[in-house]
Amino acid sequence: MLDQTIQSSLLDIRGVCRSFPKGSGVDLLVLEKVDLTIHSGEIVGLLGRSGSGKSTLLRIIAGLIAPSSGDAKCRGETIVGPPNGVSMVFQSFALFPWLTVLQNVELGLEALGVESTKRRTRALAAIDLIGLDGFESAYPKELSGGMRQRVGFARALVVHPDLLLMDEPFSALDVLTAETLRTDLIDLWIEGRLPIKSVLMVTHNIEEAVLMCDRILVFSSNPGRVAAEIKVDLPHPRNRLDPTFRQLVDSIYARMTQRAETRSPTIEGIHGTGVGMVLNHVSSNVLSGLIETLAGPPYNGHADLPVLAGSLQLEADEIFHLGEALQLLRFAQLSEGDLMLTDAGKRFAHLETDARKKLFAEHLINYVPVMGLIRRVLDERPSHTAPAARFRNELEDYMAEAQADETLKTIVSWARYAELFAYDEQSELFSLENPH
Amino acid sequence: MTVQTTSPASLGRTFLPNLWDCIALILIVGAMVLIVYGGGQTTAPLSALNITPVSLDPANLPIYALRTTMRMLLAIVCSIIWPSPLMILGTQWYILFNVIAGASAFPTDLREAAGSFHLRGWRWWIKVILPGIFPYYITGAITASGGSWNASIVAEVASWGDTRLTASGLGAYIANATERGDFPRVVLGITVMCILVTLFNRLLRRPLYAFGERRLRLG
Numbered sequence: 001m002l003d004q005t006i007q008s009s010l011l012d013i014r015g016v017c018r019s020f021p022k023g024s025g026v027d028l029l030v031l032e033k034v035d036l037t038i039h040s041g042e043i044v045g046l047l048g049r050s051g052s053g054k055s056t057l058l059r060i061i062a063g064l065i066a067p068s069s070g071d072a073k074c075r076g077e078t079i080v081g082p083p084n085g086v087s088m089v090f091q092s093f094a095l096f097p098w099l100t101v102l103q104n105v106e107l108g109l110e111a112l113g114v115e116s117t118k119r120r121t122r123a124l125a126a127i128d129l130i131g132l133d134g135f136e137s138a139y140p141k142e143l144s145g146g147m148r149q150r151v152g153f154a155r156a157l158v159v160h161p162d163l164l165l166m167d168e169p170f171s172a173l174d175v176l177t178a179e180t181l182r183t184d185l186i187d188l189w190i191e192g193r194l195p196i197k198s199v200l201m202v203t204h205n206i207e208e209a210v211l212m213c214d215r216i217l218v219f220s221s222n223p224g225r226v227a228a229e230i231k232v233d234l235p236h237p238r239n240r241l242d243p244t245f246r247q248l249v250d251s252i253y254a255r256m257t258q259r260a261e262t263r264s265p266t267i268e269g270i271h272g273t274g275v276g277m278v279l280n281h282v283s284s285n286v287l288s289g290l291i292e293t294l295a296g297p298p299y300n301g302h303a304d305l306p307v308l309a310g311s312l313q314l315e316a317d318e319i320f321h322l323g324e325a326l327q328l329l330r331f332a333q334l335s336e337g338d339l340m341l342t343d344a345g346k347r348f349a350h351l352e353t354d355a356r357k358k359l360f361a362e363h364l365i366n367y368v369p370v371m372g373l374i375r376r377v378l379d380e381r382p383s384h385t386a387p388a389a390r391f392r393n394e395l396e397d398y399m400a401e402a403q404a405d406e407t408l409k410t411i412v413s414w415a416r417y418a419e420l421f422a423y424d425e426q427s428e429l430f431s432l433e434n435p436h
Numbered sequence: 437m438t439v440q441t442t443s444p445a446s447l448g449r450t451f452l453p454n455l456w457d458c459i460a461l462i463l464i465v466g467a468m469v470l471i472v473y474g475g476g477q478t479t480a481p482l483s484a485l486n487i488t489p490v491s492l493d494p495a496n497l498p499i500y501a502l503r504t505t506m507r508m509l510l511a512i513v514c515s516i517i518w519p520s521p522l523m524i525l526g527t528q529w530y531i532l533f534n535v536i537a538g539a540s541a542f543p544t545d546l547r548e549a550a551g552s553f554h555l556r557g558w559r560w561w562i563k564v565i566l567p568g569i570f571p572y573y574i575t576g577a578i579t580a581s582g583g584s585w586n587a588s589i590v591a592e593v594a595s596w597g598d599t600r601l602t603a604s605g606l607g608a609y610i611a612n613a614t615e616r617g618d619f620p621r622v623v624l625g626i627t628v629m630c631i632l633v634t635l636f637n638r639l640l641r642r643p644l645y646a647f648g649e650r651r652l653r654l655g
Contacts, residue, residue: 062552081551088552094545098567107563108553159553 010163010198011038011061016070018056020400028400029223030056033070036217036226038163043189043199045213047206047252049317051403053224054202058167061200062088075162087161091168093148095140101127101151102136108159126158129193131184146177153185157195164194166201170208183237186212190236204317206252206306210245211238218255222278228255246306253305254337256320274369276398279410282325284417288348288356290322291331294341295349301341308339329363361418370395370411371420374430378421384432388423391430492613492621497606501628504588504605505636527584531576538572539565571648578641585633606632 013036019027030053038044046054059065060072063082074083087108095104105123114122127136130150140148149169156164170178188194203209209216213232220227230252238245293312294303309319323339326332331345341349348359364371370391377386388408395404412423415430422431542565550564588607610625 059548062548064548064551082554084554086552088549090545090549092543092545094543094549096546096549096564096567099563107555111554111556111559155553 009037009039012073014071016067016072018068022400032223032225034226038198038200040197042214043212045209045216046202047209047216048219049204049221049320052219052221054219055167058165058202062165085162087156087159088165089152089156089169091172093152095148095151097140100137100139104151105154105158108155123158126154130154145173146181160195162197164196164199168202186236206249206316210248250306250337257334257337275373278399278403279407280321281406281410282322291345291349295346301346303339305337305339330367357418361420364414364418378430378432385429388428494624497628500604500609501606501632504607527580530580534572534576535569538569542568574644574648
């Protein structure tokens with residue numbers, strides 16, 4: 001017999017972990033002991049930065065990948081393969097280009113064995129509901145991004161799922177289209193016209209999460225785990241300019257930057273040398289530009305992250321990457337949702353190009369362990385050259401292949417700007433010779 | 437201000453083959469051996485069929501051209517089940533490798549969508565994977581048809597020791613005329629082949645390709 005809590009919840013995730021194999025043979029943990037329960041009638045958001053494992057969790061729930069350990073149950077039954085009563089909306093729409101809108105929408109019903117007249121009626125109803133009337137015989141290629149995602153929604157809704165999974169459904173759309181689609185969806189949800197019980201959505205957009213969700217789980221990265229759970233009690237439709245709304249967005253920003261602060265030292269603590277730090281590529285031009293912006297008015301060295309993101313038209317995720325890069329290089333300090341220039345950062349803003357490069361090089365050597373390592377190896381070798389593969393292997397002991405790629409790319413780009421060492425794309429060699 | 441989000445180049449990646457590469461290599465070499473062996477088997481009955489020399493009478497040219505065309509179409513259409521006239525041996529690979537490329541390039545999100553909507557069995561084949569690799573099949577078939585016109589000249593006349601196998605067809609016509617140094621007939625044969633290639637191109641290849649591009653091309 002099922003006990004009461006399991007019966008009343010749609011989805012029950014207990015202690016789910018997931019790891020992926022990595023170059024060095026040690027697995028990379030992307031999800032660590034995640035608990036999540038979803039009840040009827042709520043929209044739950046998984047909010048986190050890229051690489052926090054939130055999409056992986058969604059795929060475990062969709063039955064597309066299996067958890068490495070832990071317990072994932074849908075309506076009391078352990079998830080093995082795609083469960084009934086769960087359907088998914090994809091970031092990339094994932095429509096079949098050889099099927100018309102109507103055929104795409106009918107496909108899920110066909111697989112469920114619904115007979116053809118009933119299938120047609122239900123598909124047309126879903127198309128009607130989601131505002132695709134008149135496009136039934138169009139092929140996906142003929143539609144705009146917004147209309148394609150509407151097909152994605154219709155296809156997911158037509159099977160009348162209990163739980164609708166959405167994987168960053170608005171992030172491939174332009175700002176206006178995304179907002180229209182969000183409000184349309186929320187309107188249908190409030191009016192009770194969606195044939196679903198609950199929604200679980202993955203997003204990295206803080207405002208989107210606050211706008212749509214009743215409950216937000218904030219994920220931390222490396223490995224992904226639930227860092228906080230935030231209830232959003234604001235009534236729908238929500239106003240982005242409402243002070244309470246802004247306050248909530250600010251507090252989530254602050255919480256996510258707090259995470260970033262406590263994270264850096266733990267990575268060094270675990271790996272000792274700090275060589276295993278993942279470096280996200282940010283162009284040195286962008287970094288100098290940001291330092292200049294921060295140094296000038298109205299910020300004068302101190303900016304509120306949401307305000308800064310708004311004025312530079314950046315996503316939360318992007319501004320975090322930039323802020324963290326500056327913090328790593330000790331040109332700025334992130335805390336409580338603010339970004340403050342350090343003395344070195346202020347100095348950088350007022351220097352000429354050559355002096356900037358020198359300061360940048362100094363900070364790279366001092367604060368980015370892998371840069372110091374490469375420079376040391378190059379200095380020690382008589383040939384003053386070293387193959388990239390030598391450092392890639394070392395990086396892959398700590399991180400996945402894609403992250404090692406990104407880190408190497410960052411190393412090359414920053415080292416070129418700082419004129420620390422050179423890299424030859426053809427031979428894949430680092431060297432000390434600097435063509436002046 | 438824009439943030440750089442270009443995908444990182446694979447710096448310093450090693451080129452050593454992994455376990456899967458080895459398994460794939462063994463499978464492909466195995467397939468090659470099988471086909472050559474299968475091809476060898478079929479030459480025996482062929483020798484009994486056709487030892488008569490090809491007539492160089494231009495009046496026979498239409499029927500020869502038709503035979504070569506049919507042979508080629510058969511080679512392309514039937515390539516999935518690998519029957520084994522000699523021409524197929526030459527054209528098989530274009531199609532096989534294109535189809536393999538198509539299957540491995542099939543987008544992950546479509547695979548996931550098919551899985552999450554419970555598409556299985558024949559429905560999965562018909563609605564998902566076959567349309568997905570069809571453009572690649574067409575590309576392979578077009579390349580193969582180009583190759584097989586050339587191949588027909590060689591393939592329709594084959595010698596095995598003292599046995600000379602000749603299938604009557606346009607390729608054999610050109611091959612025989614070349615062998616005898618009959619210049620006007622060589623020109624005639626090549627002209628007919630050019631016309632056929634053009635017709636083939638216009639009537640079959642382009643519409644198929646356009647269909648594949650319009651309906652089935654991914655992304």
